[in-house]
Amino acid sequence: MTIKNLNRSLFTALWLALLLSLSVSGVAAEVMDVKALYKDHCSECHGHERLGAMGPALLPQNLKRLRRKAAIKVVTDGRPSTQMPAFGKKLTANQIQTLVDFVYTPLTEIPNWGMREISASHLTLNAPETLSDKPLFEADMDNLFVVVELGDHHATLLNGDTFEPIKRFPTRFALHGGPKYGPNGRYVYFASRDGWISKFDIYNLKYVAEVRAGINARNLAVSADGRYVMVANYLPHTLVVLDAATLEPLKVIPVSDGKGNSSRVTAVYTAAPRNSFIAALKDIPEVWEINYADTPPARFNEHKKTGKSAESDPFVVRRIKVNGYLDDFFLNQDYTRLVGTSRSGSGQVVDLDRGSAVDTLTLPGMPHLSAAITWQYKGHTVLATPNIKEGLVTVIDMQNWKIIKRIKTGGPGFFMRSHENSPYAWVDTFFGPNKDRVYVIDKRSLEIVKTLRPIPGKTSAHVEFTKDGSHALLSIWDMDGAIIVYDAKTLEEVKRLPMSKPSGKYNVHNKLTRSSGTSH
Ligand code: DHE
Numbered sequence: 001m002t003i004k005n006l007n008r009s010l011f012t013a014l015w016l017a018l019l020l021s022l023s024v025s026g027v028a029a030e031v032m033d034v035k036a037l038y039k040d041h042c043s044e045c046h047g048h049e050r051l052g053a054m055g056p057a058l059l060p061q062n063l064k065r066l067r068r069k070a071a072i073k074v075v076t077d078g079r080p081s082t083q084m085p086a087f088g089k090k091l092t093a094n095q096i097q098t099l100v101d102f103v104y105t106p107l108t109e110i111p112n113w114g115m116r117e118i119s120a121s122h123l124t125l126n127a128p129e130t131l132s133d134k135p136l137f138e139a140d141m142d143n144l145f146v147v148v149e150l151g152d153h154h155a156t157l158l159n160g161d162t163f164e165p166i167k168r169f170p171t172r173f174a175l176h177g178g179p180k181y182g183p184n185g186r187y188v189y190f191a192s193r194d195g196w197i198s199k200f201d202i203y204n205l206k207y208v209a210e211v212r213a214g215i216n217a218r219n220l221a222v223s224a225d226g227r228y229v230m231v232a233n234y235l236p237h238t239l240v241v242l243d244a245a246t247l248e249p250l251k252v253i254p255v256s257d258g259k260g261n262s263s264r265v266t267a268v269y270t271a272a273p274r275n276s277f278i279a280a281l282k283d284i285p286e287v288w289e290i291n292y293a294d295t296p297p298a299r300f301n302e303h304k305k306t307g308k309s310a311e312s313d314p315f316v317v318r319r320i321k322v323n324g325y326l327d328d329f330f331l332n333q334d335y336t337r338l339v340g341t342s343r344s345g346s347g348q349v350v351d352l353d354r355g356s357a358v359d360t361l362t363l364p365g366m367p368h369l370s371a372a373i374t375w376q377y378k379g380h381t382v383l384a385t386p387n388i389k390e391g392l393v394t395v396i397d398m399q400n401w402k403i404i405k406r407i408k409t410g411g412p413g414f415f416m417r418s419h420e421n422s423p424y425a426w427v428d429t430f431f432g433p434n435k436d437r438v439y440v441i442d443k444r445s446l447e448i449v450k451t452l453r454p455i456p457g458k459t460s461a462h463v464e465f466t467k468d469g470s471h472a473l474l475s476i477w478d479m480d481g482a483i484i485v486y487d488a489k490t491l492e493e494v495k496r497l498p499m500s501k502p503s504g505k506y507n508v509h510n511k512l513t514r515s516s517g518t519s520h
Contacts, residue, residue: 151500
């Protein structure tokens with residue numbers, strides 16, 4: 001090599017080293033910044049490692065359906081129907097772009113949460129032989145309410161006749177979805193957003209067991225025979241079957257299409273007349289029906305393809321192909337139809353026996369089908385759904401799936417409730433300037449007959465009726481909140497009970513009888 005060539009090589013090497021060091025320190029500075037930004041603005045809700053907490057996990061595999069441009073809009077403007085606030089006035093466009101790039105960066109390692117980890121998390125808190133088979137208190141066990149108090153992560157067991165609290169006890173952090181009762185109402189099961197499942201014995205007022213079924217969970221369902229609990233997860237992409245007696249894990253079902261694509265689970269429900277769980281998926285256009293009977297019926301014939309007998313696998317998955325992803329869904333009273341929508345509002349009706357979509361449904365705004373209810377109107381069954389984007393209740397004829405009425409309210413609502421013995425349906429306004437209002441709709445005329453404003457300025461939301469439908473309980477969603485009991489006929493206030501941000505309340509009878517006026 002000549003001196004000239006040597007000089008040129010040295011010069012090039014120096015340049016490369018300089019460029020490399022600049023880019024490395026630049027990247028390092030940015031990583032430092034974005035981590036601080038994330039810590040200050042996102043980690044409280046989405047978890048320190050982006051694995052989810054009160055808000056969902058922020059990882060590329062869970063953001064597949066959200067383009068970066070749309071993600072920037074979400075961070076800037078907030079996301080309708082969620083607790084995601086707008087950061088447009090707090091952060092610069094560059095900071096938002098940096099954060100969005102960060103959440104689309106894969107984690108170096110996602111913690112495993114399979115059978116081994118789930119089993120290791122299992123806790124027996126009170127052994128069954130130490131618990132009494134008789135309730136320790138006097139009350140109509142069918143007319144109890146469990147009230148979830150999100151404010152300080154507690155739950156209150158409430159007597160539905162006297163409206164006196166029986167017991168207030170701590171829960172896991174950030175419960176979400178309705179707690180679910182076992183068959184005779186003795187046990188109630190809770191799911192937290194960070195995957196903890198807890199079983200509480202109402203007779204003994206004590207927890208029985210706990211297990212962490214996922215890192216970021218959606219909800220749980222209890223089989224109608226009381227033998228199994230199924231947990232729907234966002235992270236990992238799994239459905240988990242637990243023994244309902246002990247909460248020990250029995251099976252982890254990976255949620256994938258078999259072609260390399262996995263999916264978050266939108267939610268899972270029990271379809272009692274079918275002896276199955278029904279789950280909708282967010283990232284794969286399929287609905288899954290998972291049998292829990294010892295002998296699955298003929299429609300579960302998937303196993304034939306594998307040559308395995310159905311009996312060798314009690315949780316056979318039946319895949320039903322549908323026309324798109326389902327972000328929200330509703331099951332009709334006899335569990336023959338699933339009505340599902342994506343966030344855009346485009347919907348479909350799936351015949352669960354035939355195993356295919358049989359109708360389409362275009363609903364305005366963003367219907368909240370998991371909070372929809374049904375009743376009889378002029379000889380037809382109608383479905384009414386609140387809307388989390390518009391101040392609107394949409395009433396649909398369930399025979400021909402046509403919209404028969406759009407009822408305007410003061411703003412987007414989250415929950416809708418009624419009871420077989422009440423002529424009224426109640427709907428809240430969760431967002432906007434009228435968030436303190438609740439509308440009472442006459443189910444016979446489909447007109448609003450009263451607007452309640454229990455505490456001006458404070459969000460009032462989520463109603464549940466007593467067993468006989470005589471009273472309606474409403475939440476004031478505030479740290480300094482309350483449950484307000486109304487006479488369901490006169491619509492007059494009867495009692496106020498102070499509570500810490502009471503989110504939902506769940507009546508044993510209405511849930512176990514699958515009242516058409518409430519969620520199941
Ligand atoms: Fe919920 C139930 C999905 C945000 C409070 N919510 C449900 C269910 C689903 C669902 C699928 C039914 C499960 C069940 O009961 O077993 N919720 C979603 C979302 O996709 C959404 C929009 C975004 C998200 O953050 O996951 C969402 N939900 C919220 C909230 O922001 C609320 C208001 C406060 C919170 O707790 O995070 C909220 N959701 C609730 C409540 C129920 C619920 C209180 C039970 C209602 C019932 O009466 O059954």
